[in-house]
Amino acid sequence: MVAAREPLWQQAGELPVMSGLKVDERELLLTTVVRAVPDVREPGAEPSLWPFWAAMAVTILFVGTVFSPWALYWGSVPVAIALIGWFWPRSARRDA
Numbered sequence: 001m002v003a004a005r006e007p008l009w010q011q012a013g014e015l016p017v018m019s020g021l022k023v024d025e026r027e028l029l030l031t032t033v034v035r036a037v038p039d040v041r042e043p044g045a046e047p048s049l050w051p052f053w054a055a056m057a058v059t060i061l062f063v064g065t066v067f068s069p070w071a072l073y074w075g076s077v078p079v080a081i082a083l084i085g086w087f088w089p090r091s092a093r094r095d096a
Helices: 050-067 070-087
Strands: 027-031 038-043
Touching (some): 050 070
């Protein structure tokens, strides 16, 4: 729990380490809102190129809108494709 305005400067000793997460898979530790007590282990996202393509599409969209308002319409198509590809549901992982 945070007890000071600069908790890393006020910390005496070493920082606490969380154990219990898998080391061979990506996992996120979700905590409760008020007490920050570990609550759920959530599987992390797999590596993907979709975030890169979404960033490139948004960059081209923003730069294009500087030169023409039509770039907003034409540039939204690649952004939509990249975001759909990024957030498209994947098949569930098999627990071995």
